[in-house]
Amino acid sequence: MALIVQKFGGTSVGSTEKIRAVVQRVLGYHKQGHKMVVVLSAMSGETDRLINLARDIQKIPDPREMDMLVSTGEQVTVALFAMAVNEAGFDAISLLGDQVGIRTSGLHTRARIRNIESKRIFTHLDEGKIVTIAGFQGVTESGDITTLGRGGSDTTAVALAAALKADACEIFTDVDGIYTTDPNICPKARKIDRISYDEMLELASLGAKVLDIRSVGLAKKYRVPVHVRSTFTENDGTWVVEEEKNMESMLVSGVTYSKNEARITLNKVPDQPGVAAQIFLPISDAGIIVDMIIQNTRAGSLTDMTFTVLRTDYDRAMDLLKGIAKEIQAESVTGDENIAKVSIVGVGMRNHSGIASTMFQILAKEGINIMMISTSEIKVSCIIEEKYTELAVRALHDAFALDKENIPVEEKI
Amino acid sequence: MALIVQKFGGTSVGSTEKIRAVVQRVLGYHKQGHKMVVVLSAMSGETDRLINLARDIQKIPDPREMDMLVSTGEQVTVALFAMAVNEAGFDAISLLGDQVGIRTSGLHTRARIRNIESKRIFTHLDEGKIVTIAGFQGVTESGDITTLGRGGSDTTAVALAAALKADACEIFTDVDGIYTTDPNICPKARKIDRISYDEMLELASLGAKVLDIRSVGLAKKYRVPVHVRSTFTENDGTWVVEEEKNMESMLVSGVTYSKNEARITLNKVPDQPGVAAQIFLPISDAGIIVDMIIQNTRAGSLTDMTFTVLRTDYDRAMDLLKGIAKEIQAESVTGDENIAKVSIVGVGMRNHSGIASTMFQILAKEGINIMMISTSEIKVSCIIEEKYTELAVRALHDAFALDKENIPVEEKI
Numbered sequence: 001m002a003l004i005v006q007k008f009g010g011t012s013v014g015s016t017e018k019i020r021a022v023v024q025r026v027l028g029y030h031k032q033g034h035k036m037v038v039v040l041s042a043m044s045g046e047t048d049r050l051i052n053l054a055r056d057i058q059k060i061p062d063p064r065e066m067d068m069l070v071s072t073g074e075q076v077t078v079a080l081f082a083m084a085v086n087e088a089g090f091d092a093i094s095l096l097g098d099q100v101g102i103r104t105s106g107l108h109t110r111a112r113i114r115n116i117e118s119k120r121i122f123t124h125l126d127e128g129k130i131v132t133i134a135g136f137q138g139v140t141e142s143g144d145i146t147t148l149g150r151g152g153s154d155t156t157a158v159a160l161a162a163a164l165k166a167d168a169c170e171i172f173t174d175v176d177g178i179y180t181t182d183p184n185i186c187p188k189a190r191k192i193d194r195i196s197y198d199e200m201l202e203l204a205s206l207g208a209k210v211l212d213i214r215s216v217g218l219a220k221k222y223r224v225p226v227h228v229r230s231t232f233t234e235n236d237g238t239w240v241v242e243e244e245k246n247m248e249s250m251l252v253s254g255v256t257y258s259k260n261e262a263r264i265t266l267n268k269v270p271d272q273p274g275v276a277a278q279i280f281l282p283i284s285d286a287g288i289i290v291d292m293i294i295q296n297t298r299a300g301s302l303t304d305m306t307f308t309v310l311r312t313d314y315d316r317a318m319d320l321l322k323g324i325a326k327e328i329q330a331e332s333v334t335g336d337e338n339i340a341k342v343s344i345v346g347v348g349m350r351n352h353s354g355i356a357s358t359m360f361q362i363l364a365k366e367g368i369n370i371m372m373i374s375t376s377e378i379k380v381s382c383i384i385e386e387k388y389t390e391l392a393v394r395a396l397h398d399a400f401a402l403d404k405e406n407i408p409v410e411e412k413i
Numbered sequence: 414m415a416l417i418v419q420k421f422g423g424t425s426v427g428s429t430e431k432i433r434a435v436v437q438r439v440l441g442y443h444k445q446g447h448k449m450v451v452v453l454s455a456m457s458g459e460t461d462r463l464i465n466l467a468r469d470i471q472k473i474p475d476p477r478e479m480d481m482l483v484s485t486g487e488q489v490t491v492a493l494f495a496m497a498v499n500e501a502g503f504d505a506i507s508l509l510g511d512q513v514g515i516r517t518s519g520l521h522t523r524a525r526i527r528n529i530e531s532k533r534i535f536t537h538l539d540e541g542k543i544v545t546i547a548g549f550q551g552v553t554e555s556g557d558i559t560t561l562g563r564g565g566s567d568t569t570a571v572a573l574a575a576a577l578k579a580d581a582c583e584i585f586t587d588v589d590g591i592y593t594t595d596p597n598i599c600p601k602a603r604k605i606d607r608i609s610y611d612e613m614l615e616l617a618s619l620g621a622k623v624l625d626i627r628s629v630g631l632a633k634k635y636r637v638p639v640h641v642r643s644t645f646t647e648n649d650g651t652w653v654v655e656e657e658k659n660m661e662s663m664l665v666s667g668v669t670y671s672k673n674e675a676r677i678t679l680n681k682v683p684d685q686p687g688v689a690a691q692i693f694l695p696i697s698d699a700g701i702i703v704d705m706i707i708q709n710t711r712a713g714s715l716t717d718m719t720f721t722v723l724r725t726d727y728d729r730a731m732d733l734l735k736g737i738a739k740e741i742q743a744e745s746v747t748g749d750e751n752i753a754k755v756s757i758v759g760v761g762m763r764n765h766s767g768i769a770s771t772m773f774q775i776l777a778k779e780g781i782n783i784m785m786i787s788t789s790e791i792k793v794s795c796i797i798e799e800k801y802t803e804l805a806v807r808a809l810h811d812a813f814a815l816d817k818e819n820i821p822v823e824e825k826i
Contacts, residue, residue: 016469050489056429058496065499068507069492072485076463079482083471086478094481098511099556143512 042073151212162222455486476521564625575635
């Protein structure tokens with residue numbers, strides 16, 4: 001008998017019929033004697049409907065009121081879910097973030113969970129009830145409703161699993177697990193059975209959209225085993241767990257890509273102490289996130305400063321930098337939106353040198369020029385021309401034999 | 414400078430456009446320096462949408478979960494309202510029942526307000542904010558969301574006005590006040606300028622639907638002046654206030670009717686002590702409300718027992734009574750759904766005898782047979798055949814000259 005937290009996303013609960021199907025699935029576990037805590041998102045389409053109402057009223061909706069508004073979506077789902085459990089002849093109770101004491105920071109629309117009171121949940125579980133909890137929401141110390149931002153319901157589920165010391169946290173979604181790469185562009189992509197928290201963190205930060213990066217960080221911190229799987233099949237998905245020995249036998253676990261970046265270069269910047277701060281402080285003050293940074297020294301006391309930002313921030317960043325360039329007497333600002341970031345991730349890299357250079361060789365063989373490189377202990381990312389993205393992903397997937405399961409390192413390279 | 418509580422119903426906030434219009438109206442008061450507390454219902458159609466979702470899931474939805482579900486409707490409206498105030502350049506904050514400490518009984522879907530904490534509201538008013546509060550909802554001691562049942566937002570508004578000791582409570586609706594009778598069946602119906610709490614209580618209980626009877630009771634208890642008026646015009650509506658001297662100069666203030674009743678007769682009931690209890694206890698245990706009761710003694714030790722129930726309870730009551738009739742050895746049960754209750758109401762009756770008999774004469778003159786009569790200090794109700802309803806209402810309205818304002822009693826009869 002285990003305590004299991006299950007989270008179902010918006011498409012899984014997108015209609016009353018789908019809610020009933022989810023209830024049947026949860027009841028299957030309940031009947032086996034497991035204690036079930038079910039975290040739900042808003043019905044698909046509902047959050048957008050509410051956001052559109054808000055935008056119709058206020059151009060940039062007040063964040064506090066936005067949270068008041070959109071948090072109703074999850075409230076509706078949990079109430080309907082509890083009714084469906086009752087209708088099926090079992091006991092359930094729905095609870096809001098406030099009612100289970102999910103205390104958060106006061107940063108509306110992007111709040112962070114600080115604390116969860118588990119007492120009320122255990123009381124209801126001990127009464128034999130299925131406890132269903134609204135995802136995505138919490139409250140501040142003063143009782144104002146907050147929401148956790150993109151992927152917030154995943155975070156709610158993992159945080160609850162941590163607070164309750166649950167045996168597992170299952171994230172049900174519309175795909176059946178984490179893949180070695182995007183199956184849409186690489187038909188050989190293979191579902192990964194088990195992946196480490198660190199690898200998943202890299203994958204999530206590099207563009208894999210299945211699991212929100214904050215929830216992975218939480219899972220790692222509190223050692224919550226997370227099972228990402230499909231609502232629509234009974235198949236096992238991918239377990240995100242602590243690093244295991246055999247994981248290292250895979251040099252590379254996944255290939256990922258992102259087309260959501262843009263490259264900006266400040267040309268001929270006078271190379272003086274403090275110049276980097278003069279460039280990047282105003283950018284960070286404007287809320288623009290900088291990913292990679294490269295500094296190339298030219299002859300003399302001039303340098304080129306190249307970095308990447310989110311493509312959605314590109315125009316804003318360019319405007320800002322034109323002013324900055326003048327101030328620091330840089331010659332010019334140039335930019336390129338047609339780039340992509342392709343990355344390989346794997347804990348096996350830690351103990352094997354040469355993975356990065358293998359990646360560069362593979363890309364070179366395909367005639368793909370590398371513009372920027374960034375590495376961590378378990379990943380290598382390259383910025384390339386956007387048009388080569390799919391080619392690069394397939395070539396890397398093939399060369400590292402990701403379609404084959406658990407091949408010992410020695411046989412591979 | 415006054416403290417004013419204003420309540421707007423679902424049709425008044427049925428679209429983002431209408432919400433903006435309501436905001437402009439409220440801002441008009443705010444700019445004059447008044448402190449404004451605004452209670453809102455769900456956007457029209459929203460509560461029905463939620464109820465339909467629930468019914469699609471559970472035949473008889475769980476009351477606690479139903480409250481969890483439908484209370485989201487008001488939450489959406491107050492958030493949008495606060496955004497619209499902000500967009501107009503003023504400060505607002507939306508608050509839920511929970512956040513202003515509207516503590517209620519635990520009777521889900523029909524809870525009663527026990528207490529309101531006014532502190533947070535005053536804090537925000539002192540900050541210069543327009544405070545908007547979700548109507549219809551509260552929380553139990555244990556923090557479960559409750560709703561107040563039909564007309565609940567009116568009750569929220571009056572209860573808040575009482576707790577805040579507001580100078581007035583304005584109920585904005587889609588009609589422009591309380592009428593001497595239903596204008597749809599009597600073109601001469603006249604809007605009443607001022608009416609006493611007691612009269613309004615009788616009118617509300619006798620079928621007038623503009624103001625919920627519970628809110629009138631609360632207003633009377635805490636002496637809250639209530640102004641019922643139209644969202645769509647600037648005209649004054651009807652003030653519901655403490656009894657004033659000149660009110661008595663009107664013998665009758667209003668004529669009302671209800672087609673929502675049915676009549677049941679137990680024929681030839683053995684007339685013994687305790688027989689009434691044997692009949693009415695099981696009926697009240699079944700949650701069926703009995704309105705009028707008449708007992709006609711027949712020759713010998715037999716009696717006929719006639720009473721009225723809500724028409725929606727008629728079938729259930731008839732089933733129940735067939736069993737009861739056997740038990741108490743009554744001869745038969747007969748019933749009639751085609752009846753109506755026509756009533757006259759007025760505090761002026763208190764000091765004038767003969768009003769009831771005048772009513773009977775008027776009905777007799779029109780050839781309308783009276784089946785049952787019930788009276789209170791300030792009202793007389795008659796059960797008649799349903800088909801005569803409109804005729805009876807118009808005849809009474811004419812005979813008591815309700816189309817004319819404040820005519821001294823002496824001139825009238």
